[in-house]
Amino acid sequence: MAGKKIVLAILSIAFGIAVAFMIEIKKMSSAEILPVYGEIPDFNLIDHHGEVINLDKFKGSVWVADFFFTSCAGICPRMTEQMTRVQEAFKDNKKVKLASFTVDPETDSVWVLSMYAKGWGAIDGKWFFVTGEKRNIYELARQGFKLPVEEGDGGPGDFIHSDRFVLVDGKGRIRGYYSGTDPDEVDKLIKDIKIILKER
CATH class of the missing domain: 1.20.5 (Single alpha-helices involved in coiled-coils or other helix-helix interfaces)
Known part of the structure; x- marks a missing residue:
């Protein structure tokens, strides 16, 4: 028994x-497993504090990138407003960062970007505003971030205008594209960031 x-x-x-x-x-x-669209190559640019910024700054972090310019009166303020939403959602998480690359570096000097960052309440060490040589930025946008924009050589007449937010994981891999002017798309971006944060 x-x-x-x-x-x-x-x-x-x-x-x-x-x-x-x-x-x-x-x-x-x-x-849910997010797709991988490619890898971001290393870059050497300048942040809004005048310091060199490269891919190492984002290693191990989930980050969101966009391309804008401070004098833009159209979609850029709406995009920046949505970036502040992303910052707010992860303000206490050091593993989430943001990078806004200017497409008008001749106008957007380090000082101009620093004032812009301050005006939008960018958290130091979390949200970086980036400038540098125009050709380098444009090559990074087209070849690195694979943004769907017209071909160009980064010369004086070349201009990029994209509303895309690009989600990048801690290994430098592109994991998603989102409209930076659509709050619903940004809601999805915030959700997808949380998914990547849970990945091992």
């Missing part, structure tokens, strides 16, 4: 473990 009870107890434990295992497998299979 005692032997029968032991066997039943073992079977019950084994069944419980099997059920728990199946539930965990189901959770893992239903978890």
Whole structure:
């Protein structure tokens, strides 16, 4: 009789473990996995403090990039407003950063960007406003971030205007594109950042 009870107890434990295992497998299979669209190459540019900024600054962090210019009166203020939403959602998480690259570096000097950052309440060390050589920025936008913009050589007549926010993971891989003027798309971006933060 005692032997029968032991066997039943073992079977019950084994069944419980099997059920728990199946539930965990189901959770893992239903978890959303974001695609990988490519890798960001390294770059050497200047942030709004006048310091060199490169890919190492974002290593191990989930980050969002956009391309704008401070004198833009159209979509840029709306994009920057949406970036402040992303900053607010992750203001206490040091693993989330933002980078806004100017497409008009001749106008957007370090001082201009620093004033712009201050005006929008950018958190120091979290949200970087980036300038540098125009050709380098434009090559990074087209070849690095793979933004859907017209071809150009980064010369005086070349100009990029994109409303895209680009989501990049801690390994420098592009994981998503979102309209920076659409609050619903930015809601999805915030959700996707949380998904990547859970990745191992």
